[in-house]
Amino acid sequence: MNQFGEQIRLLREQCGLLQRQVASQVEMDIPMLSKIERGERNAKREQVTTFSKIFNFPEDELLSLWLADKVFEVIKNEDVALKALSVTENELRKMKMLSENSH
Numbered sequence: 321m322n323q324f325g326e327q328i329r330l331l332r333e334q335c336g337l338l339q340r341q342v343a344s345q346v347e348m349d350i351p352m353l354s355k356i357e358r359g360e361r362n363a364k365r366e367q368v369t370t371f372s373k374i375f376n377f378p379e380d381e382l383l384s385l386w387l388a389d390k391v392f393e394v395i396k397n398e399d400v401a402l403k404a405l406s407v408t409e410n411e412l413r414k415m416k417m418l419s420e421n422s423h
Contacts (some may be wrong), residue, residue, distance in 0.1 A: 322358070322389060323361025323385040323389055324333075324356075324362075324363065324368075324382065324386045324389045325356050325357045325358060325389075326357070327335055327354075327382065327385055328342075328356060328357055328363075328375075328382075329357040331371075331375040331377055332357075332375070334375075335374075335375055337374075339353050339354060339357075342371075342374060344353045345370065345374050346367055346370050346374070347370075348367070353406065360415060361364075361402040362386075362390065364384060364390065365386070368382050368386050374411075391405075404423050
């Protein structure tokens, strides 16, 4: 799974930008950007924001893909992966409800 890297490549191509143009704006070398696009390396959290600005693309959508890739890498080989995701989803919903009720 490499949804973040695929999205970055697609956005870069849609904008008609070369890897070297994007890499310089994100302050990384071209091979690193290439590896991110291919899913061989993960971008850093702060780079997600930069990519969002470069491509004028919603940061929360890129962040969702970035996080999904990270979660997938951790649980992909676990037999109870779906159950763990369900438990996590329930906990996140509880946290959100508590947060909304405290405001």
